[in-house]
Structure formats: structure tokens, C-alpha cells
Amino acid sequence: MDINNYLLPAIIALSIITISIVIFARLGVGTIVGFIVAGIILGPHTPGPIATTNIETLQNIADFGVVLFLFTLGLDMKPQQLWSMRKTIIVQGFGQVLLTSALFSLLGTVMGLAWEVGFVIGAIFSQSSTAVVMTLLQEKKQLNTPHGTNIFSNLMAQDISVVPIMALIPILAHQQNTNANSGLYTSMLIIGLMVCVFILARYILPFCLKMSITSQNKSAFALSLFVVIFTTLWLSSVAGVSQTLGAFILGMLLSTSDFKLMLEEVVTPLKQALMGLFFLSVGMSINPEVLLSDFGTILIWLAAAVLIKTLVFITLALIDGKSLTVSIKTGFTLSQVGEFAFVxxxxxxxxxxxxxxxxxxxxxxxxxxxxITPFMNKLGNWLSLQFITDRYNDSHDPHAADNQLVIIGLDEVGRLIALLADRAHISYAAYDIDYECVKRGKALGLNAHFGDILNSGIQQKAQLKVAKAAFISATGSERLKRLALMLSHYKQLDIYARTNSRAEEFYLNKHGVKYAGSVYIESTLLRGLDLLRNFGLTEQDAMQLIDNLKQELFEQEYHQWGKQAASESQPVTVN
Structure with missing residues (x-):
């Protein structure tokens, strides 16, 4: 195989994709439309600069991106949170599927179609796009807003509804489905799936991850995760359940895991690449000839789908007790037809x-x-701003953080700082790459997490951009310096660090860490203060002596460090 035969087509394809997503991102409609338009240009139905084949294979690969997307959503959704959404899932989610199907059955009858055909069309059109909508909300930082939560509940209900719809279609076609499982057998398969996924998430995967961490094998950590994800997808297929739903359940069961943050970091790069591939494959599948020859029919059914779904979502959200703002934003954002409709x-x-x-x-x-989803989303936002008074913020206060203090390192010193913050009612989160330290922190009831703060994804989770302070407790000199240099980029942070020597203290002071000091020197001088008082010195004389000694040592050691640093002059980089 001559790789040169593939280089030019790859360069052309990547250039078209890049230009497309940049243009549409600048237009304010997000990258989704850019990927789809690039797919149309590169697709086999459009005369383009390169030939495209095997679209079905590309779609199968891209579908795994949707699976990983739902897995990461599950990681952020604890079971009790999903249970709290049960009313919305039933009233809005399932209600929308049934009502949309019924309305299209009526519309189909009016247009001369059999009611069964109209019902099937309605059931297909009732499915909204989890991939498009959740990506859009994530780009706009609206996942945790009232309408974002409401939209997510609807999408979960739609994913669940796919299973009975798949079983219902052959029945409406008046077929005797000899391969269909009985209701009891199907229920047993689904229960078996839940039990197997629970065992995988709570016992087998954590055991494998602990073994990987103990042996410091990052490859084994990632491979263990993907083996369990693929196993879950296979079990979901056997049980006749949506694979994305299976992935979401797996993620949700892992949402309380000590490894949650690192699992997300393993999945995120592949998920982002495959999600782009998914939208690209959607564009490649569009046939302009069919679009032009049936333009009128397509326009009528598209308008009907968007209008009916928007009105149904708004109506059911209001019935469910949601505000008019949330109802409008939900209706307009979920007005499209989703990827499960293809199936x-x-x-x-x-x-x-x-x-x-x-x-x-x-x-x-x-x-x-x-x-058109980004445009419908913009229209819904505009309408809510123009005509609705019960407004709310679309995102968290940018000047407020859930964790005002970020503690890096959960050794004895780090745990002590965390306990002090806890007693003082200061919101904090603590991170360490030593799993045993994290376990000891959790045993004390601390807000402890396993994760490497040098990873940009973990930094985002820790909200370093809006946190007030950070405390570093790291025994390794090189890691301490890398952490301090990374944190110094967050200008609003007050950085505190325990050092192992005066040389480290001087280095950190030079690089913007104002509050740095050796815990051993400070504790020794504190014990020395007690000793001097016990020998009869007054508090004032003892403190004066200690201060003079600290100043003298500081000057001597600073001079010595300066000469050593000048001779070594080895920069420390942040990876």
C-alpha cells in the first residue's frame, strides 16, 4: 500500500472539514452544521474533489461516538438524579412519543395514508437527536440549566421508547413476527442486562482499574474501560435495548466511582473525534437528487414534523409544571428528528x-x-427573551465556583488542609494521583477525587478558572514545580504550597507563588518556640529570637539558592 495515494485526498478532506466548521462556528450556529455541510460536499452523492465510499462502515464507526457521548453523560448523572426526573420522563418524554405518533396517524389519514403508516411515521419523527442537542447544549454551556435538564429527561425517555417502537412496527405492518420474543422473555433479557451491567460497573471494572493503578499501567486502565463498554454494548444488543441506553446506564453506575474523572478523560478525546465523524456521515448520506425531485413533499413533512413536535413539547412541558421559558426552549431545541429515526x-x-x-x-x-437545530435553538432563545418575563440565567454565575478552594495532594498535610476547610465551611475539592491517599481522604469524609490536576479536563472539572485559592502538597520536587507553574496561569488564584526545602520555596516565590513555605522548617520553629518558653523566655523574646533566626536563615539560603540556580538554569515545563 502506497501511503502517498491517500495523503492528497486526506489533505483535501481535512481542509474542507476545517474550513466548513470554522465558517459555521463564526456564523454562530456551532460546529455541528459545519460537519454536516462538509459531509454533503465530500459525500458520494455530490460531485466533489475526492471519491467517497463505504459510508455505511463510516456510520457504524461514528455511531460509537454517540455511545461514548451517552456514557460520559451517565458519568455526570447519579441514579438518584435520574429518579428525581421520573415525572418529566413519563409526562413529557413518553407523552410526546405517544401524542406525536397519534397526531401523525391523523395527519396521514387526512393525506390518504393508512393510519398505521401515519403512526409509524409519527413514532419515527418523535425521536429527537441526542447527539445534536447535547453537543449543542454542551457548546453553549447550557447542560445544567433548567431547560437543559428538562431536555435531557425528554431525550432519555425517547431512548427508552425505541425498544417498544421497534417491536410495534412489524405488528402495525400486520406481520407475524416469528422471531420476536415474548413479552416475558424480553423482560427477563432486560433484567439480565441490568444485573450484568451492575456487576460490571460495581465489581469487575473497579477491580481491574485498581490493579492497573497499582501497577501504574495507563494502557491497562484504558483497555479495561473499553472492554467493559464493548461488553455492555453487546449485552444491550442481545437484550434488544438501545446501545446508547446501555452505555448511559453503565456511565450512571460509575458516576459514584473514585475513578470517575479519569474515566472521562480516557473517553473524551475519542468521543470528540467520533462525534465529528458522526455528523460528517450524516451529511455524506444526503442525496441532493432526492432532495430536488421531492422537494415539495420533503418541505411539507419537514414543516409538519418541526411544527407538531415543537407544539407538543411546549404543551406537555407546561402540563408538567415547567415555566413558559423552559417549555419554549425545550420545544424549539427538540424539534428535530434524531439518529434513532434512521434505525x-x-x-x-x-x-x-x-x-x-x-x-x-x-x-x-x-x-x-x-x-436547522441550531437555528431553531436560537429562535427559541430569542422568543423567550422577547416575550417571556420568567427569565433565568443560562449558566452558572461566571464569578462563582462550586469549589472556592482546590487542594492538590491528599497526603497528611493535604488532608489536614481539607479538614480545616471543612470545619471552616469553605467549599473545596481535593485531587490526588495516589489512589491510596484518595481512599484515606474519603474514609475521613473529605471531598476527595482521583485525578491528575495537570490534565486540562480535570482542571475544568475543578473550576480553576473561577476558584479563589489552591493549596499544593506534593513531595516530588519536579511535580511541585510543574503544578505551581500550571496554577500560576490562573491569575485570580491565591496559591499556597508546602515545600520540602528553602530552594523550592524560593523557586516558587520567583514564579508567582506568594504563599510557599517548608512545612518541616515551620513545624520545627514552632516546636522551638515551645521549647524556649519552657526554658523561661517570655513570649515576646522567644518570638523575636525565632523571627531573627528565620530572617538570617532566609538571607543565607536565598543567596546560596541564587548561585545554584544560576549555575543550573534548567527550566521546568508543564506538560
Whole structure:
């Protein structure tokens, strides 16, 4: 294989993708539309600069990005949080699927279609795009807003509804599905899936991760995670459950794990790459010839899908007791048709409810609805700002942090600082790459997490951009310096550090760490103060003696460090 045969097409493809996402990001509609448009340009249905084949293979690979996306969402969703959403899931989520299906059944009848066909079309169109919507909300930092939480509940309900819809389509096609499992057997499979995923998440994976950490094997850590993810996907397929739902359940069961942050960091780079590939594959699947030949039909059904879903979502959200602002933003953001509709279209075609041409038209409708999602989201936001008075902030106060203090290192000193913060009611979070230290911290009831703060993703989780202070307790000299240099980039931070020597203290002072000192020197002088008082010195005389000695030692050691630093002059870098 001559790699040169692939270099030029790769350069052209990457250039088109890059230019497209930059243009649409600058237009304020996000990168999603950019990827889809690039996919149209590069797709096999459009005369372009390079030939594209094997779209189905590309889509299968890209679908794993959606799976990883749902897995990371699960990591941020504790089981009790999902349980608190049960009313919204039932009233809005399941209610929307049923009501949309019924309305399309009525619309289909009016247009001369059998009610079963209309119902299937409605069930397909009732599915919104988890990939598009959650990516959009993540880009806009709206995942934790009231409407973001409400949207997520709806999407979870839709994922769950895919299973019964898949079973219902052959029935509506008046087929005797000899391969369909009985309701009892299907229920047993789903229960078995839940038990297996629970065992994998709570026992098998943590054991493997602990072994990997003990042996300091990062590759084994990542491979253990992906083996469990793939096993969960296989079990979900066997049980007839959506793979994305299985991945979400796995992530949710791991949401309380000590390894949660590091698991997310392992998955995130691959997830981001595959999500871009997913949107690219959507664009590649659009056939402009079908779009032009059936433009009127596509426009009518697209308008019907968007209008009906928007109104149904708004109505059900209001019935569920949500504010008008949340209801409008939910309706407009979820108005598109999602990726699971592609699967249901295929099932409907095989069952004979839809023919191949209608399926191709449906594919175009789904793809266009995804493309217009950012514009619908903007329209919903604009309407809520123009006409609604019950406004709320779309994100957290940018000047407030959940954790005002970030503690790095959970050795004896770090745990002591955490206990002081806890007693003083100062919000904090503590991080360490030593799992045993994290375990001891958790045993004391501390807000302790396993993760490397030098990782940009962990820094984001720690909210270093808005935290007030950071305390470093690291025994390794090189790691201490790297941590201090990294933290010095956050200008609002007051940085405190325990050092192992005067030389480290001087180095950190020079690089912007104002509060640095050797814990051993300070503790020794403190004990010396007690000793002097016990020998009869007054408090004032003892303190004066201690201060004079500290100043004398400081001058001597600073002079010595200066000469040594000048001779070595070895810079420390932050990876």
C-alpha cells in the first residue's frame, strides 16, 4: 500500500472539514452544521474533489461516538438524579412519543395514508437527536440549566421508547413476527442486562482499574474501560435495548466511582473525534437528487414534523409544571428528528410499512431537521427573551465556583488542609494521583477525587478558572514545580504550597507563588518556640529570637539558592 495515494485526498478532506466548521462556528450556529455541510460536499452523492465510499462502515464507526457521548453523560448523572426526573420522563418524554405518533396517524389519514403508516411515521419523527442537542447544549454551556435538564429527561425517555417502537412496527405492518420474543422473555433479557451491567460497573471494572493503578499501567486502565463498554454494548444488543441506553446506564453506575474523572478523560478525546465523524456521515448520506425531485413533499413533512413536535413539547412541558421559558426552549431545541429515526426507518422499510423511496425521503427530512437545530435553538432563545418575563440565567454565575478552594495532594498535610476547610465551611475539592491517599481522604469524609490536576479536563472539572485559592502538597520536587507553574496561569488564584526545602520555596516565590513555605522548617520553629518558653523566655523574646533566626536563615539560603540556580538554569515545563 502506497501511503502517498491517500495523503492528497486526506489533505483535501481535512481542509474542507476545517474550513466548513470554522465558517459555521463564526456564523454562530456551532460546529455541528459545519460537519454536516462538509459531509454533503465530500459525500458520494455530490460531485466533489475526492471519491467517497463505504459510508455505511463510516456510520457504524461514528455511531460509537454517540455511545461514548451517552456514557460520559451517565458519568455526570447519579441514579438518584435520574429518579428525581421520573415525572418529566413519563409526562413529557413518553407523552410526546405517544401524542406525536397519534397526531401523525391523523395527519396521514387526512393525506390518504393508512393510519398505521401515519403512526409509524409519527413514532419515527418523535425521536429527537441526542447527539445534536447535547453537543449543542454542551457548546453553549447550557447542560445544567433548567431547560437543559428538562431536555435531557425528554431525550432519555425517547431512548427508552425505541425498544417498544421497534417491536410495534412489524405488528402495525400486520406481520407475524416469528422471531420476536415474548413479552416475558424480553423482560427477563432486560433484567439480565441490568444485573450484568451492575456487576460490571460495581465489581469487575473497579477491580481491574485498581490493579492497573497499582501497577501504574495507563494502557491497562484504558483497555479495561473499553472492554467493559464493548461488553455492555453487546449485552444491550442481545437484550434488544438501545446501545446508547446501555452505555448511559453503565456511565450512571460509575458516576459514584473514585475513578470517575479519569474515566472521562480516557473517553473524551475519542468521543470528540467520533462525534465529528458522526455528523460528517450524516451529511455524506444526503442525496441532493432526492432532495430536488421531492422537494415539495420533503418541505411539507419537514414543516409538519418541526411544527407538531415543537407544539407538543411546549404543551406537555407546561402540563408538567415547567415555566413558559423552559417549555419554549425545550420545544424549539427538540424539534428535530434524531439518529434513532434512521434505525426505525430501516425497520419500517423491511416490515413493508414504507417503501425504499419513502425511506430515502425520510432520510433527507431527518438530516435537514438536524441541520436547522441550531437555528431553531436560537429562535427559541430569542422568543423567550422577547416575550417571556420568567427569565433565568443560562449558566452558572461566571464569578462563582462550586469549589472556592482546590487542594492538590491528599497526603497528611493535604488532608489536614481539607479538614480545616471543612470545619471552616469553605467549599473545596481535593485531587490526588495516589489512589491510596484518595481512599484515606474519603474514609475521613473529605471531598476527595482521583485525578491528575495537570490534565486540562480535570482542571475544568475543578473550576480553576473561577476558584479563589489552591493549596499544593506534593513531595516530588519536579511535580511541585510543574503544578505551581500550571496554577500560576490562573491569575485570580491565591496559591499556597508546602515545600520540602528553602530552594523550592524560593523557586516558587520567583514564579508567582506568594504563599510557599517548608512545612518541616515551620513545624520545627514552632516546636522551638515551645521549647524556649519552657526554658523561661517570655513570649515576646522567644518570638523575636525565632523571627531573627528565620530572617538570617532566609538571607543565607536565598543567596546560596541564587548561585545554584544560576549555575543550573534548567527550566521546568508543564506538560
Amino acid at each position: 426505525l426507518l430501516g425497520i419500517g422499510t423491511v416490515a413493508g410499512v414504507l417503501d425504499s423511496h419513502n425511506a430515502a425521503v425520510g432520510f433527507i427530512i431527518i438530516s435537514i431537521s438536524m441541520i
